[in-house]
Amino acid sequence: MLAGLSPARRRVVLALLAIVVVAAGILTGALVSRSSSGPAGDPVAQDRPGPVLLVPGYGGATGAVQELADVLTDAGRDATVVGMPGDGTGDLGRSAATLGRAVDAALARTGASSVDLVGYSAGGVVARLWVADGHADVVRRVLTLGSPHHGTSLADLAGDLAPGQCPPGCQQLAGDSPLLTGLNRGDETPAGPTWVSIWTTQDQTVTPPDSARLDGALNLTVQSVCADAQVDHGDLPVDPLVQQIVVAELGPGEPAELGPADCTRLRVSA
Numbered sequence: 001m002l003a004g005l006s007p008a009r010r011r012v013v014l015a016l017l018a019i020v021v022v023a024a025g026i027l028t029g030a031l032v033s034r035s036s037s038g039p040a041g042d043p044v045a046q047d048r049p050g051p052v053l054l055v056p057g058y059g060g061a062t063g064a065v066q067e068l069a070d071v072l073t074d075a076g077r078d079a080t081v082v083g084m085p086g087d088g089t090g091d092l093g094r095s096a097a098t099l100g101r102a103v104d105a106a107l108a109r110t111g112a113s114s115v116d117l118v119g120y121s122a123g124g125v126v127a128r129l130w131v132a133d134g135h136a137d138v139v140r141r142v143l144t145l146g147s148p149h150h151g152t153s154l155a156d157l158a159g160d161l162a163p164g165q166c167p168p169g170c171q172q173l174a175g176d177s178p179l180l181t182g183l184n185r186g187d188e189t190p191a192g193p194t195w196v197s198i199w200t201t202q203d204q205t206v207t208p209p210d211s212a213r214l215d216g217a218l219n220l221t222v223q224s225v226c227a228d229a230q231v232d233h234g235d236l237p238v239d240p241l242v243q244q245i246v247v248a249e250l251g252p253g254e255p256a257e258l259g260p261a262d263c264t265r266l267r268v269s270a
Helices: 007-036 063-074 092-110 122-132 153-161 178-184 240-249 260-269
Strands: 052-055 079-081 115-120 139-145 194-199 218-221
Touching: 052 063, 052 092, 052 122, 063 079, 063 115, 063 240, 092 115, 092 122, 115 122, 122 139, 122 178, 139 240, 194 240, 218 240, 240 260
Parallel strands: 052 079, 052 115, 115 139, 139 194, 194 218
Antiparallel strands: none
16 A cells, blocks of 8 residues: 555655554553552452551651550561651652552561551551552551541641642642542542551541541541540550550451440550
């Protein structure tokens, strides 16, 4: 067919064919990439806990989360706090990439097949972002502590009243942010890990407090275990009762359905 065309027209046809081939390759690559990074995975074995990675909240301070890591270490777990870039106030997607590198390092160091993730406050959103980006098959359990999964009114106010003081991480924690809207569209708890969300009804930072609720997770307030517990947002990683709840929820097997009957035991353990 090409032999009957003039040299100039033949070059045009060949160039168009080349463009079509390249475009087809790009489309195929995109489809493969999208398929391989799907959020859901096969259930991860629950009876073999691996290393625990703890993700601090907005602001990136690691001291409080390190206290929880020390409690987990005393309980026999391999626990590491992951420092976040930009003091945890930058783009949460970048923080998720940092978490991913830490997971890879923990798996290589320990030889384990899966990890447990504990995300405090915005760190829980970071953990969800990383799992949803095609990594559900290497996470046994995701536990979040007081995480604004559906935003917090403080971020809404900051974005409205002082946008210059609300960096990317703050903007992404607003209730209507594109990041949270996308993350919560469809399945909030992709298959692969088991999911636990713990929060306090007395939270004045994540408002409303039940923004921490995750569809498909074991949802647990501190006060549903010990009704008289006085725990605010900043106390969650360092409160002895909460620490023991976390230890229990990260144990082998399925997440524990804790309630008032467990209050005294957990307080004694603390």
